Amino acid sequence: MAVTTISLRPMTTGDIDAILGLEQAIFSHPWTEGILRDELAGRRRTYLVAEEGGEIVGYGGVMIVAEDAHITNLAVARAARGRGVATRLFLDLAEGALDDGAEHLTLEVRFSNLDARRLYSRFGFAPVGIRKAYYVDEDALIMWVTDAAGSDYRARLAAIREGLQ
Numbered sequence: 001m002a003v004t005t006i007s008l009r010p011m012t013t014g015d016i017d018a019i020l021g022l023e024q025a026i027f028s029h030p031w032t033e034g035i036l037r038d039e040l041a042g043r044r045r046t047y048l049v050a051e052e053g054g055e056i057v058g059y060g061g062v063m064i065v066a067e068d069a070h071i072t073n074l075a076v077a078r079a080a081r082g083r084g085v086a087t088r089l090f091l092d093l094a095e096g097a098l099d100d101g102a103e104h105l106t107l108e109v110r111f112s113n114l115d116a117r118r119l120y121s122r123f124g125f126a127p128v129g130i131r132k133a134y135y136v137d138e139d140a141l142i143m144w145v146t147d148a149a150g151s152d153y154r155a156r157l158a159a160i161r162e163g164l165q
């Protein structure tokens with residue numbers, strides 16, 4: 001099996017061009033430079049990039065509002081998928097949000113995005129509702145982890161991290 005070294009670090013404005021490239025390659029309604037700059041400057045937000053061989057292969061972000069941590073974005077370059085990049089990003093985002101006092105985790109995901117829904121189910125997210133036409137052309141499934149503050153959820157994250165080795 002190929003040995004890969006994936007490292008995570010905070011996103012900076014110097015990463016914006018690379019992130020825009022990934023956004024445009026992955027999403028039908030990509031984030032703009034303005035959105036990325038606003039997010040990086042926003043309060044109670046954390047954005048991380050994943051690098052492999054000096055290249056950014058994934059990124060994700062979380063915004064904390066009151067005690068709720070909203071996953072705002074999570075994406076991995078097609079060529080780098082299925083090797084735990086999103087799992088690593090999500091683990092650091094979730095653990096960071098819990099360390100910062102979040103008690104619940106939430107996100108929206110395209111109804112048809114089964115890859116992402118499977119990933120989020122592994123992290124304990126359960127569907128709680130639908131936002132009609134959230135993506136204009138498709139509904140969003142609203143998912144929550146409502147009991148993220150307890151030791152059980154920390155243990156779940158630790159078990160997922162252990163499974164990456």
Ligand SMILES: CC(C)(COP(=O)(O)OP(=O)(O)OC[C@H]1O[C@@H](n2cnc3c(N)ncnc32)[C@H](O)[C@@H]1OP(=O)(O)O)[C@@H](O)C(=O)NCCC(=O)NCCS
Binds near residue numbers: 108110
């Ligand atoms: C959804 C998405 C972020 C997942 O990224 P990823 O890096 O492929 O995710 P991971 O590799 O961490 O996990 C994917 C699968 O690979 C498996 N996997 C992880 N590491 C592995 C490894 N070393 N060897 C084999 N399989 C592995 C995981 O167990 C997981 O399996 P599952 O789908 O049965 O749960 C990616 O498909 C993507 O960018 N999609 C488009 C953007 C998007 O939909 N974003 C979410 C918006 S809400």
